[in-house]
Amino acid sequence: MRIAVIAALLGSACGFEEARLARLKAAEAEYQNLKSAPERERWLVTRGEHVYLNGGDGGIGCAGCHGPEGKGSPGVFPPLVGQGEHMGDCANHARIVIQGLSKPLTINGHTYTMPMPAQPGLSDIDIAAVISYERTQWGNTYGWCAPKDVAAVR
């Protein structure tokens, strides 16, 4: 009986993982089918809004801490507007999501000492999507990042 329960739980966990990989594969195929850069950017930014607000497959998103409009919370969570030092470069930006960040930052006179959790479980495509979203919203004009930019960091 106990073995049957464990087997059923394992089975459903594998089923979830299989479904997640299938969704990921479908998303990658959809992205690869887009031929022009503007189409790819639009696709990533649309997906990125969802990841930012709700989390992607395997991550907790960003809005819970950085706020729905990237304004953060002074002294607790830094804003994501105008942070060229961290967001100007796709590799640096992707690395912050994959590895997290724990170095004190001072932005607009406020100091941030809490670490940001790493989200290595987010796929390359979801990280490219969410950072592309951040980089092109709220007055940011850093430009979008491709999944291959994220893959290069891993």
Ligand code: HEC
């Ligand atoms: C649990 C809260 C939390 C979540 C969720 C979170 N962050 Fe952060 N983030 C922080 C904190 C705290 C810092 C400051 C870390 C430090 O000073 O070392 C930070 C720093 C940053 C920075 C660098 C500083 C800046 O303002 O430019 C970037 C970029 C960033 N986060 C992007 C993201 C992205 C993208 C996501 C979602 C994939 C995300 N964060 C999710 C709390 C969070």
